[in-house]
Amino acid sequence: MELKTKVIAENGKQELTIEREFDLPASLVFQAHTVPELIEQWMGNKVLQFEKQNHGSYVLETKSPEGHVLFRANGVLLNLVEDQSFVRTFEMENTGFPIQLEFFTFEAISENKSKLKMHIIYKSVEHRDQILKMPFAQGINMAHNRLETIIKQ
Numbered sequence: 001m002e003l004k005t006k007v008i009a010e011n012g013k014q015e016l017t018i019e020r021e022f023d024l025p026a027s028l029v030f031q032a033h034t035v036p037e038l039i040e041q042w043m044g045n046k047v048l049q050f051e052k053q054n055h056g057s058y059v060l061e062t063k064s065p066e067g068h069v070l071f072r073a074n075g076v077l078l079n080l081v082e083d084q085s086f087v088r089t090f091e092m093e094n095t096g097f098p099i100q101l102e103f104f105t106f107e108a109i110s111e112n113k114s115k116l117k118m119h120i121i122y123k124s125v126e127h128r129d130q131i132l133k134m135p136f137a138q139g140i141n142m143a144h145n146r147l148e149t150i151i152k153q
Helices: 026-034 035-044 127-131 134-151
Strands: 006-008 015-024 046-050 057-063 071-081 085-091 100-110 113-121
Touching: 006 134, 015 127, 015 134, 026 035, 026 100, 026 113, 026 134, 035 046, 035 134, 127 134
Parallel strands: none
Antiparallel strands: 006 015, 015 113, 046 057, 057 071, 071 085, 085 100, 100 113
């Protein structure tokens, strides 16, 4: 099955690009990335903090049924332009991965179709390649599928 979310990673570069077209307006895809209640639904993480403003911080967390922290990420939002774009730092705690820089753009293709583009810069080629060894492309494709299903409801 072909993945709707495309991950473009050129050899020898410490960056990658993720692109996905949605059958949703760009403003709704933007909201799915910046409204805590929506983030929780499609990402499956609890949003502990989310300040939707320039220099605002966020904290995401997932716990096991026993209450153990399985995943925790945090960062800062920058250059937030409503319904169009933002930049964020992204740090996965206790993983050994360094902080990454992520550029998000939300482009309207038509009234009810849009394109999300994420450009991610890693500390090194090696760190980027470590991420790509995980089921990264499949995971982000599944998350984007959930995003589209939830927002369409």
